[in-house]
Amino acid sequence: MTQRIIIPLHEEEVAPRFDLSTEVLTVECGDDGQILKEKILILPGPSAERLCHLALTEKAHLIICGGIDQEVFDYLIWKRVQVIDDVIGPGALVLQRYLKGHLKAGDIVRP
Amino acid sequence: MTSKSSKTSKEQKPIHPEIDFYRLLNDLPLGVLILDRQRRALYCNQVVEAITGLPAAAAQGLACRHVMRSRLCLTQCPVSQAGALRETVCCETDLISRDRQRIPVRVTLAPTYDRYGKPAGYVETVEDLRLLREHDEKVGQAFSFGHIVGQSAPMEKMFRIVPVIAQSDASVLITGETGTGKDMLAETVHQQSERAKGPFIKINCGALPETLLESELFGHTKGAFTGAVENKKGRFHLAHNGTLYLTEIGDLPLPLQVKLLTFLDDKVVYPLGDTKGFAADVRIIAATHRNLEQMVREGRFRQDLFFRLNVLRLHIPPLREREGDVHLLLDHFLRYFAQKLNRDISGYTAKAMKALLAYSYPGNVRELRNLAEYAVNVCQEDKIALKHLPAYLLESRAPEMIEVVPEPPHAVSAPTPALPPPTEPKMEGASWAAVERQLIMDALIKSRGNRLQAAERLGWSRSTLWRKIRHHGIDAI
Incomplete structure (x- = not known):
């Protein structure tokens, strides 16, 4: 089964704040952790609601992000989207770490 | 190095070489974050730890935007905008802590220099404004x-x-x-x-x-x-x-x-x-x-x-006899509707406030409330400006609207209209529902029926527009 992951970005890094991100890395990966599809979406403006909407329309299973409001976090969990928050580091490295099964909330991934 | 500041720095003796400044900074009731020239954290005190929830040891070497996670860092970082910061900057913003709380803070950022007058980095102080905001709310309730x-x-x-x-x-x-x-x-x-x-x-x-x-x-x-x-x-x-x-x-x-x-x-x-x-x-x-x-x-x-x-x-x-209340009520309803509609509006521009204060409010607090609701709905910016107010407010028709309508001599059970009926189909006296309906219609016409574009024009999500279209029965037309 494929897994869809969304990582809000700020430049190359995981965006420090979910609600202020305007770029999103969406990744589709297979059971073996191989990346099947990868794309970067540019949003018209920062908005937590828009990102939540995107996560739901993209049928995301997981969001890896930095700071996130409790309300938004609870909403995503309620919508059965897993959230790993408080993550710091370059988006690509963070994704690799997740695919290796080592990423957890609060991790700082230094290049 | 010949600059005045460098001379002063050279002339100044250290306060006391034995003073433990880290301990001193830790004891301050203010968050202190010391950054290098690349805005990476060199040190943060206990208050920053408490506000952000990030341990000081983990913060070391991180870019300040990851430590602070403030709106200011990501939208208008004063350092990135001006290249190198020369003067102290102070502003209010918010940050999201590690326990997912949004905390209002006041941030002061100042450049630091080495003993030779060369820029060494920045020092950032952080004040937690939560207590202050609570106090403000209580003052408002007073x-x-x-x-x-x-x-x-x-x-x-x-x-x-x-x-x-x-x-x-x-x-x-x-x-x-x-x-x-x-x-x-x-x-x-x-x-x-x-x-x-x-x-x-x-x-x-x-x-x-x-x-x-x-x-x-x-x-x-x-x-x-x-x-x-x-x-x-x-x-x-x-x-x-x-x-x-x-x-x-x-x-x-x-x-x-x-x-x-x-x-x-x-x-x-x-x-x-x-x-x-x-x-x-x-x-x-x-x-x-x-x-x-x-x-x-x-x-x-x-x-x-x-x-x-x-x-x-x-x-x-009536509101026109309540000196000073118009301002208070405008602020009150702005706060109320901004919170209700989840808008980030900080106040009114000077011109808008002048127009609002000059208006006579024949419909009293109800009319003022409707005006504030209209403005908050229409405004997509930080402050409510003249363009966000209904057009009738800017027309000089106030004196005619204040006129007291005499009691009809024989209409005992028929309620007297408080305002003369408008001769033209304008928005004055119209309820927010009517104004909102008109806004939707205008947006739909301008976007040639494209609902997505209409929703963007209105600053709503497509689902909100759909819900409101159904609510106003616009589909049926």
Whole structure:
């Protein structure tokens, strides 16, 4: 089964704040952790609601992000989207770490 | 190095070489974050740790935007904008802590220099504004009583007298122009009274035909009249041990005025078709926008009923007589609607505020509230500007709208319109619902029926627009 992951970005890094991100890395990966599809979406403006909407329309299973409001976090969990928050580091490295099964909330991934 | 600052730095001796500055910084009641020239954290004290939730050891070497996670860092970082910061910058923003709380903070960022006057980095101080905001809210509430907001002299006088009136059990007559908050005041009197745990029943005396109103007020028994298929309790009965609020008492038909008078004398209600009375323990609060004294003189309102209702009188002044309250109410409703609609609007521009303060508000607080709601809905910026206000506000039509409409000589039960009907189909006097409908229509027309584009124009999500289109029945057209 494929897994869809969304990582809000700020430049190359995981965006420090979910609600202020305007770029999103969406990744589709297979059971073996191989990346099947990868794309970067540019949003018209920062908005937590828009990102939540995107996560739901993209049928995301997981969001890896930095700071996130409790309300938004609870909403995503309620919508059965897993959230790993408080993550710091370059988006690509963070994704690799997740695919290796080592990423957890609060991790700082230094290049 | 010949700069003055470098000379001063060279001349200055260290305060005391043995002082442990890290400990000193840790003991400060202010968050302190020291950054290098690349804005990476070199040090943060305990207060920063407490506010952000990030341990100081983990913060070292991280870019300040990851430590602070403030809106300022990501939207208008003063350092990235100006290249190198030369002067101290102070602004209010918010951050999201590690326990996912949004915390309002005041951030002060200043450049630091080495002993030779070369830029060494930055020092950032962080103040938690949560307590201050709570205090501000309390200060805001200080100018209110119940849900009524005001700080002008007539309102302060009223706030002083309302608790006294509430504690009494006598009838209250509330007078005031339309939109001044008579219903709210009546409810506040009830809430402050010893009957607060009892029911608060409201009935509009001008909303029902005479026969129906009588049945509504006093109830009826089965078979009392055609269609009375079962016993029905009246509002007096329902308000037992509580308060009955009779709004638009000036519209109460004369025969019912007699019945109400009888109740005020005997405290017993007789449902239609029933000979047995019910001893109702009810406090009466009546309200009207009409001039009851004048109606009494014209024989359209019973003098004896007027005297019985006019035991305790509360007059709510119109907004134009409440000096200073317009500003307070504008801020109050801006906060209220911005929070309700989840908008980040900090205030009004000077021009908008000037226009709003210059307006006469013939519809009083209700109109001001509608204006604020309109502006918050329309505004997509940080501050409400002139362009976000309804066009009629900027037209100099105020004097004609303040004119008092004389009572029609023979229209006893027909409520008088508070404002002359507009001659053109403009938005003045229109409810927010009508304004909103028009906004949607305009957006749809401009986007040639494309709902996604229309939603973007309005600053709403597509689902919100869809819901509102259904609500206004625009699809049916």
